[in-house]
Amino acid sequence: MRDYFRKAWAIVAKDLTTEVRSKDMLSSMGAFAALVIFVFAFAFDLRAARAAAIVAPGVLWVVIVFAGMLGLNRSLAAEFDRGSFDGLRLAPIDRSAIFVGKALGNFVFMSAVEAIVLPMLAATLNLPFLKPMILVAMLLGTIGFAGVGTLLATMAANTRLRDVLLPILMLPVALPAILAAVRVTAGALDDAPFELWGNWLGLLAAYDLVLGGLAVLTFEYILED
Numbered sequence: 001m002r003d004y005f006r007k008a009w010a011i012v013a014k015d016l017t018t019e020v021r022s023k024d025m026l027s028s029m030g031a032f033a034a035l036v037i038f039v040f041a042f043a044f045d046l047r048a049a050r051a052a053a054i055v056a057p058g059v060l061w062v063v064i065v066f067a068g069m070l071g072l073n074r075s076l077a078a079e080f081d082r083g084s085f086d087g088l089r090l091a092p093i094d095r096s097a098i099f100v101g102k103a104l105g106n107f108v109f110m111s112a113v114e115a116i117v118l119p120m121l122a123a124t125l126n127l128p129f130l131k132p133m134i135l136v137a138m139l140l141g142t143i144g145f146a147g148v149g150t151l152l153a154t155m156a157a158n159t160r161l162r163d164v165l166l167p168i169l170m171l172p173v174a175l176p177a178i179l180a181a182v183r184v185t186a187g188a189l190d191d192a193p194f195e196l197w198g199n200w201l202g203l204l205a206a207y208d209l210v211l212g213g214l215a216v217l218t219f220e221y222i223l224e225d
Helices: 002-022 024-044 052-082 084-090 095-125 132-157 162-189 194-224
Strands: none
Touching (some): 002 024, 002 095, 024 095, 052 084, 052 132, 084 095, 095 132, 095 194, 162 194
16 A cells, blocks of 8 residues: 555656746646636626625636636647657556546646635635635635546547547536535635534535545446447
C-alpha cells in the first residue's frame, strides 16, 4: 500500500512541477474565475441587493464548477497532446494509482483556485463565506468533482470534441453533488439550523464515496478503450 501511494504521489509531483514551470492551468482557471465573479457582481449588483445571500451560493459553485472543468480539460488534454499519457499507461504500476495521482493533482489545482476565489467573492459580495461548514462543503464538493471529473476528462481527452464533450458528460453526473453543495453553502451562510441542511451534507459525502469508488474501479477499463 505504501508503494501504491508513493507511485500515485509521483504522478502528483510531476503535474505540480509541470504547472510550476508553465503556470498554464492555474492562470487560466484563476483568470476565468475572477472574470465570472465580476460579471455576476456588476450585472446583478449583488452587494446592494437584499437577495445577495440567496444568489451567492449559486454564484460560488458556478465559478467552481466551470473553472474546474476548464482545468480538467487542460490537464488531461496536455497529457494526450504531449504523448505522456501513453507513458503512464505503459508504466509498471496499478492503473488505479494513475487515477488517484491525476485526481489528487486536479484536486490541488482546484483548491488553489478556490483559495483565491473564496476571499475574492466574500469581499465582492460582502458576505461571510469564510465559515467552517462552507469550507467543509467546498472540500467535499471538490473531492467529488475532481474524482469524477478526472475519469470523464480521460474519456473525453482523446476525442476531437473534448472541449464540448466534457461539460456534456460532467454536468449530469455532477448535478447531485452541485445541488447538495449549494444547499449546504446556503444553509451555513444563513446560519440556518443544521437539521434543515444536514441531510445535504450527508448526500455530498455519500456521493464522494460511491462515485469516487466507481471511478477508481472503472478507470482501468477506460484506459483500455
